Amino acid sequence: MKIFTILKNKKITRITILIFWLAIWEIASLLIGREVYLPSPLNTIKALLALSIRSKFWYSIAMTFVRVVAGFVISCIAGVILGIICGLNRFLYDLLNPLVIAIKSTPVMSVIIIALIWFQSGKVPIFVCFLMCFPIIWTNAVEGIRQVSKELLQMAKVYRVNRSLIIRRIYIPSIGPYLIAGITTALGLGWKVTVAAEVLSNPKFSIGGNLYGAKVYLESAELFAWTSVVIILSFTFEYLFKYIIARIEKY
Amino acid sequence: MAIEIKNLYKSYGRLVICQDFNIILEENKITGILGPSGCGKTTLLNIIAGLEEYQRGTIKGLGGKTFSYIFQEDRLLPWSTVKENIRFVLDSIYDDQKAEKIANQYIDMVGLKEYAHYYPKQLSGGMKQRVAIARAFAYPADILLMDEPFKGLDLELKTGLIQSFLKLWKQDKRTVIFVTHDMDEALSFAHYIYILEGKPLRIKEKIRNMRGVVSDRF
DSSP: HHHHHHHHHHHHHHHHHHHHHHHHHHHHHHHHHHHHTTTTTHHHHHHHHHHTTSHHHHHHHHHHHHHHHHHHHHHHHHHHHHHHHHHHHHHHHHHHHHHHHHHHOOHHHHHHHHHHHHHHTHHHHHHHHHHHHHHHHHHHHHHHHSSHHHHHHHHHTTTTTOOOHHIIIIIIIHHHHHHHHHHHHHHHHHHHEEEEEEEEHHSOHHHHHHHHHHHHOOOOHHHHHHHHHHHHHHHHHHHHHHHHHHHHOOO | OOOOEEEEEEEETTTTEEEEEEEOOOTTTTTEEOOOSSSHHHHHHHHTTTTTSSSSEEEEETOOEEEEOSSSSSOOOOSSSSHHHHHHHHTHHHHHOOOOOHHHHHHHHHTTTTTTTTOGGGGHHHHHHHHHHHHHHHHHOEEEEEEEETTTTTTTHHHHHHHHHHHHHHSSOOOOEESSSHHHHHHOSSSSEEETTTTEEEEEEEEEESSHHHHHHO
16 A cells, blocks of 8 residues: 555656666676776766866856757758658659668768768767758658648648648648657757767867766766766756647647 | 539549539539449539549639538548637638637537537537538538538438528528438438439439428528
8 A cells, every 4th residue: 555655656756766776776886896897876976066066067068068959950940841841742752762761871970980071070069960860850750741631631722721821720730749759859869979979079078078088087987977967968858848848739 | 604514524544433424503502412322423522622633524614613612521620629620711711800700600500609619539420520511601602512411410410400501501592512312311402403323423313303491492
């Protein structure tokens, strides 16, 4: 009975689950007994606190944040616009599809290395983020447009409903769920590939650059601290996005 | 001017829907079209509405005409309420106030006043059909096309809707073409009835309806 009442309360359940995994981490780190291999959660938090008093920490986060947002926004705009056009026009779809498939199948590392040749270090992560997120959003936009009901479009045609109303009341509600799914997936991926690109391109201020630095000096606690920063940021972004969508859907 | 279809030829690939088909649909009258399912009645309505192409033939009397169409399916926007669905066809032609007034009037007519803010998924099949009917009647079309409009409605509701329909029609005598399986329904409010057979589509019989509500009242 007691367990039931606890499980009923979602927040308590979540916190319990979090504590459970932190405990597993702590035990694993105690068993291994070498901070270099697996630092304890406590040491990771200590390292995080030590980092957070330095201005470089915040500056690095800010710069990575800007890169993710830039790459992500560009891929959203291009993905949605080109996705809608290709969803409506079969020829343009056939034209663009092989390119998108090629991008999708290219290993992230290849993209990063190619980008390193093409661009200066600060711009590499933006380009990589864009190239990795774009296919997801494009594919979802195309799929959304294709799912728009032909029957509803016929109905609107008979009643001579004007174009802007058709777009607002038929197209947008139809592709909305597809875009939301695409954007949510792309957001998570965006953070990961941007940081990966930063590790190799090593711009002056970046989370990836700091990750690399921590690895070079075998500062495992610091490495874990930076990693947790990425996880927290990525999670917060996704949560914020879902919250905004829920708010919009209310209206 | 009546709608005059001459030498119409339409096929889907090898499947010939109609060949040298001729029909005259009187203006400002109610015409019922009966026929077995699959004979091409819906295709005929779609051709008149401009939703489907045809390969040969001429159709006179459609220039500049506007249409309302009650499809076999309700074709409601699933993410819009009853009222929003009706407003959808009115908002391109009326200002906000007038569209609102007309939408309310027709929702009332089909007896869905309490459901104006419901979404289609919250309504029964018959209620959705009534929304589609309200939408078609609310739109000020010259020609009203109906593909089995009262299908799936109980007798009482059907009679009620036919009554309101005739009342509306008397105020504003539009051209009405409706497809049905039900001879009694056709006799209850059509001026002319075409019995079709197919395929290919052809006229088996044309009936001038002399009995029932139509001849009694007008």
